[in-house]
Amino acid sequence: MAKGEAERPTAREGVLYFGRVAAGLSHELSNVLNIINELAGLQRDIAAAAVEGGGDARFARFSDLAQRIKTQVSRGEAINRGLHRFAHSVDNADTSFDLGELLGLLAFLEERPARLARVALDVHPPEHGLALCGDPFSLLLALHACVGAALRACAEDGRVEVHAEAAGGAARIRVTATGSLPAEGADAVSAAAFRAGAAAWGAAVCLDPGTDAQRSLVLSVPAAAAAREAAGTADPSLEVP
């Protein structure tokens, strides 16, 4: 080990630090939003009392404004809740979690990139709860790589769909783009998804060529025990069914 290497923080330590700080700041932000929400409520109360007491009818305008502030606070709170979930997704690298909940977080995180690309994004969790055991953050990273590739492949007004299903104790997650995922670029996508997190799961990423108009990336996540055994040993090379 080179001199100074031992003192250098590991990637895991860095991710944990980032998550802790983001979760803490999200909590503080939530406190601020709650105070703004109550201030808007108080403003609405005062305006309503003034109107009821025969005061200037323009007070009703303050009530409307207070309601609009509350609407924006709700929007901010929903975003902040997603940020908080994202921050906590790094907490435990070996834990049991629900795939549907992780896909809910994925939908939240990818909504903005999809909107900026003018692509519709639909995420469909498994029909029934599906528990996985492992590192949720690694799986999120791998899925982000797949969804990112699908978004880039789509033309404007295209559509990306994410479908997850149980597959004999394991999970299969299919990311379908209605543009055309270039077959020649699939190697790079597979390798990127693998580097991003699929390796930790022993998961395979493959391209389902489908048609020119609709292709899919398929992330096959082994069952928990299998994932542990295969972690770090899977081949990142592209598999084409």
Next chain:
Amino acid sequence: MRPDRVLLVDDEESFVEILAERMRSRGLEVSCATSGREALKKAQEAAYDAVVLDLAMPGLDGIETLRRMRELQPDLQVMILSGRATVKTAVEAIQLGAIDIFEKPTEVETLVERIRSARAARLAKDDQETREQIDAIMRDRGW
């Protein structure tokens, strides 16, 4: 009838002050505490119909405050108002006797309504217990 008495507990002083003002304008008698220790002290000094308690507080957190409050006053009606209640902490709070859990932001009307219904349920329970005590005395003494 006297107004409903409520104790608001949250480490964010601005938040409790504004919420207290809104509750007072709806006819409630409101006291505030900004820490678990202060809340325990106030709960011992005066009788409250309900306590509205935050979970994430420095020092004595909401769960520990709830545990101690219920040890001191098993009948105290405590509801949780928290920004980030996990399923685990929500279950723990209910097991410790919390009567309800609200996630911030919650409309003040919802909280006031719950405080009033908690008091009404408590009065009905007290009434029932008193009636049972009278019946028992009448049976024992043969009146």
